[in-house]
Amino acid sequence: MTSDRSLALRRSIPGTALFDGELAERGFQLNAMCFSFNEAANRKAFLADEDAYCAKFALTPEQRKAVADRDVPAMLRAGGNVYYLAKLAGIFGLNVQDLGALQTGRPLQEFKDYLVSQRAGIDPAIAGLHVSREIA
Amino acid sequence: MMAEIVGAYFTSHVPAIGGAIARGDQHNEYWKPFFDGFPSVRRWLAEVKPDVAVVFSNDHGLNFFLDAMPTFAVGAAKSYANEDEGWGLPVYKSFEGHPALSWHVIEELVGSEFDITTCQKMLVDHAVSIPFELAWPDAAEWPVKIVPIAINTVQFPVPSPKRCLALGRAVGRALRSWQGNERIVVIGTGGLSHQLEGERAGFMNPDYDKFCLDHLAADPDALTQHSVEEVAQLAGTQGIEILNWIAARGALGDVPLAEVTRNYHIPISNTAACTLVLEPA
Numbered sequence: 001m002t003s004d005r006s007l008a009l010r011r012s013i014p015g016t017a018l019f020d021g022e023l024a025e026r027g028f029q030l031n032a033m034c035f036s037f038n039e040a041a042n043r044k045a046f047l048a049d050e051d052a053y054c055a056k057f058a059l060t061p062e063q064r065k066a067v068a069d070r071d072v073p074a075m076l077r078a079g080g081n082v083y084y085l086a087k088l089a090g091i092f093g094l095n096v097q098d099l100g101a102l103q104t105g106r107p108l109q110e111f112k113d114y115l116v117s118q119r120a121g122i123d124p125a126i127a128g129l130h131v132s133r134e135i136a
Numbered sequence: 137m138m139a140e141i142v143g144a145y146f147t148s149h150v151p152a153i154g155g156a157i158a159r160g161d162q163h164n165e166y167w168k169p170f171f172d173g174f175p176s177v178r179r180w181l182a183e184v185k186p187d188v189a190v191v192f193s194n195d196h197g198l199n200f201f202l203d204a205m206p207t208f209a210v211g212a213a214k215s216y217a218n219e220d221e222g223w224g225l226p227v228y229k230s231f232e233g234h235p236a237l238s239w240h241v242i243e244e245l246v247g248s249e250f251d252i253t254t255c256q257k258m259l260v261d262h263a264v265s266i267p268f269e270l271a272w273p274d275a276a277e278w279p280v281k282i283v284p285i286a287i288n289t290v291q292f293p294v295p296s297p298k299r300c301l302a303l304g305r306a307v308g309r310a311l312r313s314w315q316g317n318e319r320i321v322v323i324g325t326g327g328l329s330h331q332l333e334g335e336r337a338g339f340m341n342p343d344y345d346k347f348c349l350d351h352l353a354a355d356p357d358a359l360t361q362h363s364v365e366e367v368a369q370l371a372g373t374q375g376i377e378i379l380n381w382i383a384a385r386g387a388l389g390d391v392p393l394a395e396v397t398r399n400y401h402i403p404i405s406n407t408a409a410c411t412l413v414l415e416p417a
C-alpha cells in the first residue's frame with residue numbers, strides 16, 4: 001500500500017500537485033488535445049481555428065478558458081499534465097524555461113538566473129567531469 | 137556461448153540537448169560543460185563494443201497516452217521509430233529491435249511475477265534518441281539493436297524505486313541467462329533532479345542527486361528507502377526519472393562495479409544533468 005504519508009505528499013509538496021488519478025480524470029480532454037499536437041496537421045488545424053479545434057476535444061469551460069488565456073497554472077489546475085502541455089506550448093513557441101518563468105511569475109531572465117544560481121549548491125566532490133578509467 | 141553485460145551508460149535526456157545538437161552548440165559556454173562528458177563515454181563504448189542495448193526510459197506522450205498507461209512496458213518489435221513530438225525536435229533515426237531477446241526478457245519478467253505490458257509496436261521518444269545521439273553522434277545507423285523498457289513516470293501511482301530496482305534485477309537475470317553471444321550495454325536515461333511544472337518549476341536538488349550518485353553503484357538498495365512521492369519531493373516532479381537509472385542499475389546485477397566516467401552539471405535547460413558509465417569491476 002502507498003503510505004498515508006506518501007498519499008499526503010501528492011498534494012502537499014509546496015507549489016506542486018502530483019499528477020494522479022484525480023487530475024488525470026479532470027484533465028483528460030485537455031491532455032487528449034495536447035497529445036494530438038504530436039501531428040503537424042493538428043497543430044496547423046488548432047492555429048487555423050482554435051475554437052473549432054478545442055470543441056472537437058470537448059474541453060471543459062475551465063480548460064477552454066485556460067487555453068484561451070494562455071494561462072499555464074490554470075491549465076494545470078484543470079488537470080493538464082506538463083508532458084502534454086509542453087506540446088501546446090510548443091505551438092506558441094514557448095519552451096520549458098518560458099513555462100517556468102510563466103508559472104513562477106518571474107521574468108524569463110530572472111528564471112534562467114535562478115536555474116544557474118543552483119550551481120552554487122553542488123558539493124565540489126561531484127561537480128563536473130571525473131574520468132576514473134582513461135581509455136585511449 | 138553466453139551473453140555478456142558490458143556495463144551501463146546513464147544520461148539525462150533533456151529535449152533541449154537535441155536543439156543544441158541541431159544548432160551545433162556543443163562547444164559554446166552554456167553547453168560545453170555538459171557535452172564534455174561524452175568523449176569518455178564514446179571511447180568506452182568503442183572499447184566494450186556492445187551489440188545490444190537494453191534501454192530503460194520513460195515515454196513523454198509520444199507512444200503512450202492516458203487512455204492506456206502501462207506501468208512497465210517492454211518492447212518486442214522488429215524496429216522502433218521516433219516521430220514528431222510536437223515541439224520542434226528533428227525526427228531521429230529508427231532503431232533495430234531484437235525481438236528474440238525481448239521475448240526472453242518478457243518471459244523472465246512475467247515468470248518473476250511482473251505483470252508487464254508487451255509492445256510489438258512502440259514509438260520511442262527523445263528519452264531514447266537523445267542518449268543515442270550523444271553516444272554515437274556520427275553514426276549513419278545505430279551500431280546496436282535495442283530492447284526498450286518504458287517506466288510510467290507520467291501518472292501516479294508511479295512504481296516505487298524498490299519495484300524498479302527489482303524489475304531491473306529481473307531483467308539482469310534474463311540477460312545473464314540468454315543463450316546468445318551478444319555484448320549487452322544497459323542504458324538508463326533521464327533526470328537528475330528537475331521540475332517543469334507549478335510554482336516550484338525550476339527546482340533542483342544537488343544534495344539528493346549526490347546521494348543517488350554516492351549509492352547507485354555500491355548500494356542501490358539505499359535509493360529504495362524513499363517512496364516515489366518522496367523522490368518527487370526530493371528530486372522534483374520530473375526528477376522521478378531517476379527510476380530509469382535505478383532499474384538500469386538493477387540489471388547490472390549484484391556485482392562489484394567500477395565507475396568509468398561521470399559528469400554532473402547544473403543547469404541544462406531546467407535540469408541538473410548527469411552522465412555516468414559503470415562497468416563490472
Ligand SMILES: [Fe+2]
Pocket residue numbers: 149150196263326327374377
Ligand atoms: Fe524526461
